[in-house]
Amino acid sequence: MSHYCELSNLTKIYPTPKGPAVIVKDFNLKIKRGEFVALIGHSGCGKSTVLSMLAGLNDISGGGIILAGKELAGAGPDRGVVFQSPCLLPWMTAMENVMLGVDQVFYTASREERRQIAEYYLTVVGLGDAMHKKPAELSQGMKQRVGIARAFALKPRMLLLDEPFGTLDTLTRFELQQVLVDLWNRNHITALQVTHDVDEALFLADRIVMMTNGPEAEVGDILEVPFARPRDRKAVMEHPRYYECREHLTTFLEVHAHRRHNTPTEAPCSLSLRERVRVRGNQALLIVSRKPIPGTVEPWRSSRRDSAPAS
């Protein structure tokens, strides 16, 4: 088997009354076993859509995904996901949150062994003292540590990280990147991380895939990261090629910042729909028209936000 995870001609189309909105088009990517790939692009370009299709949380409109020799259908515990907001169950302690998945996946193991697994991962992410606290008592960074422990504890085939550090401040982000790298160094789980942080991608990934802007987002460019593992942040930043790689990525992002499309192309609407959904990236706006005129071409009622210049 040459590639562990293969995304071929992956396409995501959302139907809208104005015609289909193609968010991701013919996205091709092959990931080797044990490889850490970062997916970088501007917000709304469709990187999270690709990740959520891989997670099985979003239907695939075209193409397919093969993981470990099997085509994916739906979500499953063989892919551990770390979301941008930690998504913990608020009435459960950190330990119980991790145990929730562990109990399912390791149901044949003894209760003690399952507890050991959860305890191990919570301690490794630095929550040795706080594992019996509820999410409300934890800071944002600590919640995200629980999220990381929860994903790793399932021993997934693949790790999917959806901008896990996007909402954290610089220093907490550095700490959590370190936590992630330390855990990942123990057993190289194949990973795909979505991010818009150039430095984060360079520190974590073996390969950085740059995505063009949506709609019809696809792979724009790929950068092999030349730094040896295990990596140390200071050493990486001192590496002679660090700023060269960084410039490569910032240039790509800057070029694509100016080729931004905000809304799907206008298409005439002739259906007598009362409700219309406008989709941009992962945001949807539901518009209920007051007077539907059946069979007529009605100019799309745009909110005033779109008539002003993009910010």
Added chain:
Amino acid sequence: MSFLELKNVSKGYGSNGSRTEVLKDVNLSIEKGEFVAIVGCSGAGKTTLISVIAGLIRPDTGAITLNDLEITEPGTDRSIVFQNYSLLPWLSVYENIYLAVDRVFPNWSPAKKQQHVETHIAMVNLTPARDQRPGQLSGGMRQRVSVARALAMDPQILLLDEPLSALDALTRSTLQEEVSRIWQQNQKTVVMITNDPDEGIYLADRIVPLSAGAGATLGPSIQIDIPRPRDRKALNRDSRYKAARREIIEFLLNSKGDHHTAVTKKLALPDIEPEDLTHPRPLIGGRRAPVRRGEIKRETIGMDL
């Protein structure tokens, strides 16, 4: 005597037993026309520091002077741009800015006030949206209104409290360019709080890092001598940029560390393979044993307290 001067400013919250010192002996002097960025992580006391300068809170000890006058309360000589925009939702862009201008320059003629407001709306490129309410604007546009309002008050000093932190990366970089352009036009004294070292380097003349944790103090100033306008791509090749960046990141990383305590914990990790949940669980035949690849791994891990 510099333009803005903070001398031994300390501030803490809470009373005797549960008192936390937030700022401790903060000294800072800023010259007229200087753009200073204070970089620190969350919880370091950045917002406390800017609130002290704004006069929204009084320091416990020490003094702050602006133009040799002590700051004791908020005033129109200092204007703030908050992270959460703080616009009045029932007023349009124009009315929000007019309100501020009307308070600061009550003696101006209506025509002059109106013209002043229009100039500032145009400066942040919001003329097409002048009659819209904040609810109809995107986050980036709201923050532009906030910047325009702050500048329309013609303050002696402009305080920016993490103005771009709530925005997505692309909008953030566009607004950074805008702030840079506006600053070059009118050369106001600016104090900006940020948690992003790159944002600081891109915009400021001087960076003052704030140490992490309770009792925060300011680190040594880092001068940024890169000529403006700065180009984000070209910065990657600039040795001054690299040096400044390294210095800030090292300061932040070092200020956080050193409170690790050597507590260790013995842990066991059973080497069990996860079950395939797509197969139905056996109902009869009792418990199956899990697939074990190896022995239980034992490890001792140091814990941070």
